[in-house]
Amino acid sequence: MDKEKLQEIIDKYDTESGKLLGILEDIQRTEGYLPKDSLIYVSKHLNVPLSKLYSLATFYSFFNLQPVGKHIITVCMGTACHVKGAPHILETIEELLGISPGETTSNGKFMLTTSDKQFTVNTARCFGACSMAPVIRVDGKIYGYNTPKKVAEILKKYGWRGK
Ligand code: FES
Numbered sequence: 001m002d003k004e005k006l007q008e009i010i011d012k013y014d015t016e017s018g019k020l021l022g023i024l025e026d027i028q029r030t031e032g033y034l035p036k037d038s039l040i041y042v043s044k045h046l047n048v049p050l051s052k053l054y055s056l057a058t059f060y061s062f063f064n065l066q067p068v069g070k071h072i073i074t075v076c077m078g079t080a081c082h083v084k085g086a087p088h089i090l091e092t093i094e095e096l097l098g099i100s101p102g103e104t105t106s107n108g109k110f111m112l113t114t115s116d117k118q119f120t121v122n123t124a125r126c127f128g129a130c131s132m133a134p135v136i137r138v139d140g141k142i143y144g145y146n147t148p149k150k151v152a153e154i155l156k157k158y159g160w161r162g163k
Contacts, residue, residue, distance in 0.1 A: 075090045
């Protein structure tokens with residue numbers, strides 16, 4: 001690639017938002033989420049409005065404004081998975097883990113965390129694995145063709161000890 005093209009790419013990402021995203025990513029990588037105190041510190045230190053940091057944190061779905069559990073379970077609620085029973089899979093997971101349905105975090109995302117902080121459950125729109133519907137993802141690993149029984153077996157792999 002010639003230097004002109006490279007410079008074009010560098011310039012594209014060498015923006016204030018690009019820099020802020022990198023900082024937020026590093027904080028989340030370290031803390032598992034974006035603590036309010038950290039956002040206030042970054043805001044003051046870089047002289048950036050706190051509202052700008054919150055707007056970035058809420059725009060990008062991978063940022064969490066609340067602490068998350070050790071294992072993250074994401075249930076696909078896209079059309080193919082929905083038709084094949086995703087709502088029932090989500091209810092089963094909530095019931096097995098003993099968490100209440102229907103809560104959202106401060107940035108509007110559906111997210112539930114068990115009281116022992118072992119599991120966080122959230123939802124997504126499509127993993128691109130529709131042929132295996134209904135699909136869930138645990139810590140980045142995709143599991144397809146789920147049934148309530150299969151979900152219980154998957155949870156056991158991640159330390160769930162049963163009801
Ligand atoms: S709709 Fe669930 S993987 Fe596509």
